[in-house]
Amino acid sequence: MVNDLSLIKNKKALAWIKEQIALCTPDKVHVMDGSIEEIRELNELLVKKGTFLRLNPEKRPNCFYTRTNPGDTARVEAATFICSKKQEDAGPTNNWMDPTQMKKKLHALMKGCMKGRTMYVIPFSMGPTGGKISRIGIEITDSGFVAANMRIMTRVGTEVLKVLGTDGEFVPAFHSVISPLEPGQKDIPWPCDLKNRYIVQFPETREIISVGSGYGGNSLLGKKCFALRIATVLSRDEGRSLAEHMLVLGITSPEGKKHYITAAFPSACGKTNLAMMNCSLPGWKVTVVGDDIAWMKLNKDGRLYAINPESGFFGVAPGTSEESNPNALRTCEKDAIFTNVALTTDGDVWWKGLTDQPPANAITWKGKKWTRGVDDPKELCHPNSRFTADISNCPVVDPAYHNAPDGVPVDAIIFGGRRESVVPLVFQSRDWNHGVLLGSSVASERTAAAEGKMGELRFDPFAMLPFCGYNMADYFSHWLSFPSKTDPAKLPKIFHVNWFRKENGKFLWPGYGENSRVLKWIIDRIEGKENSAVETPIGYLPTIESLDLSGLDIPKEDLKKILTVDVDAYLSEVQKIREYHSQFGSHLPSKLSAELDALEARLKQAKN
Numbered sequence: 001m002v003n004d005l006s007l008i009k010n011k012k013a014l015a016w017i018k019e020q021i022a023l024c025t026p027d028k029v030h031v032m033d034g035s036i037e038e039i040r041e042l043n044e045l046l047v048k049k050g051t052f053l054r055l056n057p058e059k060r061p062n063c064f065y066t067r068t069n070p071g072d073t074a075r076v077e078a079a080t081f082i083c084s085k086k087q088e089d090a091g092p093t094n095n096w097m098d099p100t101q102m103k104k105k106l107h108a109l110m111k112g113c114m115k116g117r118t119m120y121v122i123p124f125s126m127g128p129t130g131g132k133i134s135r136i137g138i139e140i141t142d143s144g145f146v147a148a149n150m151r152i153m154t155r156v157g158t159e160v161l162k163v164l165g166t167d168g169e170f171v172p173a174f175h176s177v178i179s180p181l182e183p184g185q186k187d188i189p190w191p192c193d194l195k196n197r198y199i200v201q202f203p204e205t206r207e208i209i210s211v212g213s214g215y216g217g218n219s220l221l222g223k224k225c226f227a228l229r230i231a232t233v234l235s236r237d238e239g240r241s242l243a244e245h246m247l248v249l250g251i252t253s254p255e256g257k258k259h260y261i262t263a264a265f266p267s268a269c270g271k272t273n274l275a276m277m278n279c280s281l282p283g284w285k286v287t288v289v290g291d292d293i294a295w296m297k298l299n300k301d302g303r304l305y306a307i308n309p310e311s312g313f314f315g316v317a318p319g320t321s322e323e324s325n326p327n328a329l330r331t332c333e334k335d336a337i338f339t340n341v342a343l344t345t346d347g348d349v350w351w352k353g354l355t356d357q358p359p360a361n362a363i364t365w366k367g368k369k370w371t372r373g374v375d376d377p378k379e380l381c382h383p384n385s386r387f388t389a390d391i392s393n394c395p396v397v398d399p400a401y402h403n404a405p406d407g408v409p410v411d412a413i414i415f416g417g418r419r420e421s422v423v424p425l426v427f428q429s430r431d432w433n434h435g436v437l438l439g440s441s442v443a444s445e446r447t448a449a450a451e452g453k454m455g456e457l458r459f460d461p462f463a464m465l466p467f468c469g470y471n472m473a474d475y476f477s478h479w480l481s482f483p484s485k486t487d488p489a490k491l492p493k494i495f496h497v498n499w500f501r502k503e504n505g506k507f508l509w510p511g512y513g514e515n516s517r518v519l520k521w522i523i524d525r526i527e528g529k530e531n532s533a534v535e536t537p538i539g540y541l542p543t544i545e546s547l548d549l550s551g552l553d554i555p556k557e558d559l560k561k562i563l564t565v566d567v568d569a570y571l572s573e574v575q576k577i578r579e580y581h582s583q584f585g586s587h588l589p590s591k592l593s594a595e596l597d598a599l600e601a602r603l604k605q606a607k608n
């Protein structure tokens with residue numbers, strides 16, 4: 001039973017969809033038009049099936065609660081593949097398989113995989129529908145949960161089909177939970193196939209196939225699969241574009257001067273928090289354009305402009321509180337979906353850090369009754385529990401999100417990671433190429449956002465390790481090509497931050513809203529304020545005097561620790577970077593090796 005394939009006028013799209021119908025044999029096909037009535041019905045259906053639970057409408061109107069299969073809670077990097085024709089083009093940091101072989105394997109899994117289910121066909125736009133930098137995708141999925149989330153995270157519906165027209169380009173994105181239903185078989189709230197999870201990108205044909213997992217990072221294909229893995233390839237080929245794992249924020253000074261800044265931190269390392277923070281510095285205001293992904297392009301004026309291709313936040317719940325991120329809390333007061341948090345007895349949600357004390361009674365993310373003082377608080381929510389919320393509901397959304405379809409001019413790019421030691425609070429690169437070295441050597445302690453051992457230090461270049469759709473060293477070259485494509489003086493200045501220095505298990509820097517002090521210093525640097533920094537072997541660091549610390553109670557010794565370069569520690573860091581870079585062999589750009597050599601020479605000189 002096919003409802004409305006007639007909505008699809010694009011010839012290639014129609015052929016592709018028909019092929020998938022023939023292969024997957026769904027019971028029904030639903031082409032999403034993006035209307036309010038449609039999403040209402042879908043949410044109702046998901047409630048009926050037990051996938052969604054409607055939260056207390058007095059507390060959280062139009063909000064839903066869901067629990068994944070306990071084994072399907074994060075991105076699975078081990079099952080994520082870049083299937084280019086040549087393995088060399090995927091590079092040493094990506095899993096690879098021959099595309100023909102991979103398709104054979106996937107097609108075997110896809111045959112009849114939607115039996116007994118509805119196939120949702122989701123036309124979506126990454127970026128404002130019809131925008132110059134925007135791109136269109138069509139996701140096919142047998143998961144209503146995915147359809148409901150995509151409706152928040154991307155622009156979905158008939159408007160997109162109009163822009164696509166009869167011959168427009170789109171990225172075909174296939175998703176299935178691979179759980180066909182036999183006649184009479186009862187469905188379960190979270191179907192998935194844990195043993196057959198594959199998240200596959202085909203960069204040459206710009207296709208995505210993701211099977212087995214329902215978790216957002218693996219199944220909302222507009223996000224990491226398209227807007228990063230496929231879009232990195234498109235951006236390289238286009239030449240003047242970048243697709244990055246970056247937040248985009250606007251920051252306005254008390255005098256009313258505004259700057260736009262992007263920042264790349266690995267998953268669960270503070271992008272959402274920085275993107276919508278309340279500045280502790282009086283009179284300063286941060287507004288959010290995006291919290292996870294930036295598409296950037298050199299404009300005719302020679303500057304780099306950024307858009308947020310998404311329309312929602314898929315944010316980490318734990319740690320989000322009135323103190324740390326009130327604007328995220330406001331954003332998910334209505335129209336939101338909560339995954340793997342705890343459910344309270346009054347039909348609301350709770351997660352670690354929301355309040356000091358957990359509620360007296362609750363139901364855990366695994367559906368177990370929980371009592372304070374009796375049960376372990378760790379059982380309440382999963383560390384990678386998330387909220388899906390509409391950016392339009394955010395009280396500090398930047399007007400440019402709605403009004404600037406071609407992007408905002410970027411003044412600064414920040415890299416950062418979660419580093420207990422070595423890396424100072426903030427420093428500025430010497431120039432663009434040195435900034436690319438900083439990006440290429442981002443390292444971070446592992447978080448719960450991907451399956452794997454927590455806390456372990458790993459390199460995560462540009463916070464893109466799991467998201468680069470081609471050889472990472474060729475991606476470094478693409479970054480290094482920018483000064484030759486524009487007046488280098490017009491490129492954003494590049495910085496590195498670290499909010500996570502620790503001593504005796506405690507953070508040395510208070511973070512969150514206090515990070516506005518660091519942003520203010522960055523703006524001083526952009527504006528060329530005199531005496532705002534000291535030159536060190538690793539770049540320009542703030543002096544204690546040049547950081548605005550008014551009203552902040554922080555021991556001077558702690559400040560010194562986070563604003564000092566430990567030359568010996570950095571020399572050993574250089575060795576680790578060298579070793580990491582060596583895996584790229586002849587693909588490693590010589591300009592980057594030269595930057596690393598120069599860094600080492602400066603450090604050695606400082607030692608003598």
Ligand SMILES: Nc1nc2c(ncn2[C@@H]2O[C@H](COP(=O)(O)OP(=O)(O)OP(=O)(O)O)[C@@H](O)[C@H]2O)c(=O)[nH]1
Binds near residue numbers: 274510
């Ligand atoms: N100590 C400290 N923790 C922070 C800071 N900013 C964020 N965090 C914590 O880091 C965790 C992840 O923060 P997010 O802002 O959600 O990270 P993200 O980079 O948006 O993560 P993804 O959505 O996975 O890409 C949360 O538990 C935050 O509370 C900070 O300045 N200091």
Ligand SMILES: O=C([O-])CC(=O)C(=O)O
Binds near residue numbers: 218223292450
């Ligand atoms: O992709 C996800 O699951 C969530 C996310 O933003 C990340 O991990 O960076």
Ligand SMILES: [Mn+2]
Binds near residue numbers: 245
């Ligand atoms: Mn992310």
